[in-house]
Amino acid sequence: MIDAPTADEALAHIAASMAEPVRARMLCCLMDGHARTATELAAVGEVAASTASAHLAKLLAQGLVGCMAQGKHRYYRLAGAEVGQALEAMLVLAGLPRPRFEPSTPPALRQARRCYDHLAGHWGVRLHDHALRQRWMTPDPDEARGYRCTDEGLDALRALGVDVAAATGARRRRLACACMDWSERRPHLGGALGAAWLQAMLAQDWLDPDPDSRALRVTRRGQARLERLLEDTTT
Numbered sequence: 399m400i401d402a403p404t405a406d407e408a409l410a411h412i413a414a415s416m417a418e419p420v421r422a423r424m425l426c427c428l429m430d431g432h433a434r435t436a437t438e439l440a441a442v443g444e445v446a447a448s449t450a451s452a453h454l455a456k457l458l459a460q461g462l463v464g465c466m467a468q469g470k471h472r473y474y475r476l477a478g479a480e481v482g483q484a485l486e487a488m489l490v491l492a493g494l495p496r497p498r499f500e501p502s503t504p505p506a507l508r509q510a511r512r513c514y515d516h517l518a519g520h521w522g523v524r525l526h527d528h529a530l531r532q533r534w535m536t537p538d539p540d541e542a543r544g545y546r547c548t549d550e551g552l553d554a555l556r557a558l559g560v561d562v563a564a565a566t567g568a569r570r571r572r573l574a575c576a577c578m579d580w581s582e583r584r585p586h587l588g589g590a591l592g593a594a595w596l597q598a599m600l601a602q603d604w605l606d607p608d609p610d611s612r613a614l615r616v617t618r619r620g621q622a623r624l625e626r627l628l629e630d631t632t633t
Contacts, residue, residue: 415460416485420445421453425462425476429485432583433466433473466543468578508581510605510614516592517599518579521616521624525595526576526587528628535574545574547591555595558627559602565594 416422420443427434427442434442440450454474457463462481466473476482510519517525529535534551538544547555547566556562566573568590577588587595599605604620607613616624 412460412462415456415462416488418453420449421457424450424453424457424474425481425485426489428463428474428476429482429489431475431482433475433578434583435471435473439474466576466578471578473578473583506608506613506615507611510616511612512596512607512614513577513579513586513588513612514593515596516577516586516588517596517605517614518577518586519581519614522586523579523582523584524624524628526585529587541572541575543576543585544572545576545587545589547574555591558595559598560591561594561598562591565590 416425423443424439427439436450436454437447439454440447443450443453445453454463454465457474458465461477463474464477466475476485508519510517510521512518513522516522529551532551532554533548534554535545535547538546552562552566572589574587574589574591576585577592578584579586586592596605599620600607602619602623603617604623605614606617608615
């Protein structure tokens with residue numbers, strides 16, 4: 399029987415995973431809270447895609463990063479806040495600031511757009527985070543990336559004009575799930591509930607569709623209502 403590693407041995411393994419220069423660059427890149435694909439992390443590490451995959455496998459094995467598969471892409475993020483805090487502390491010792499995320503998405507698409515039939519972009523991510531902070535939704539332990547709606551959440555969404563009955567009665571579709579946002583690189587709300595919420599905002603003139611693209615313009619009314627909705631938990 400192999401003995402479990404001692405605390406100092408476990409620390410040495412984790413430190414070794416972080417200390418390799420390519421993996422260190424990847425981890426620092428992910429400190430901004432935004433996910434990246436393996437291709438992007440290969441560019442960050444200045445290595446070939448196959449080499450990047452080997453490095454990411456080691457980071458996954460040590461529990462330093464997590465991976466979300468969505469469509470043909472696999473997105474990598476830090477495994478948790480404690481990993482970010484450890485990296486932050488080491489950057490303080492190194493005397494260097496944390497890296498910043500610099501999006502390249504056109505502003506109109508980054509602010510708000512359709513992702514299939516639900517809201518994506520800056521406002522979509524903020525509403526997703528708001529719903530979790532308010533405990534309108536909680537992670538579903540039985541479904542990867544899925545959410546369960548609380549009674550309080552259903553009441554709150556009804557008050558916002560969301561057709562909760564149609565969303566909860568939808569067949570062959572998840573009620574709510576995390577959908578990785580390709581511009582923000584953080585999740586927005588997908589599923590039947592995400593679609594119903596977008597329809598409610600369109601019906602109430604919070605958003606105005608662009609006829610030539612997936613972009614959604616936030617109206618003056620929508621800006622005021624969104625800011626009022628989010629102000630209680632905005633930090």
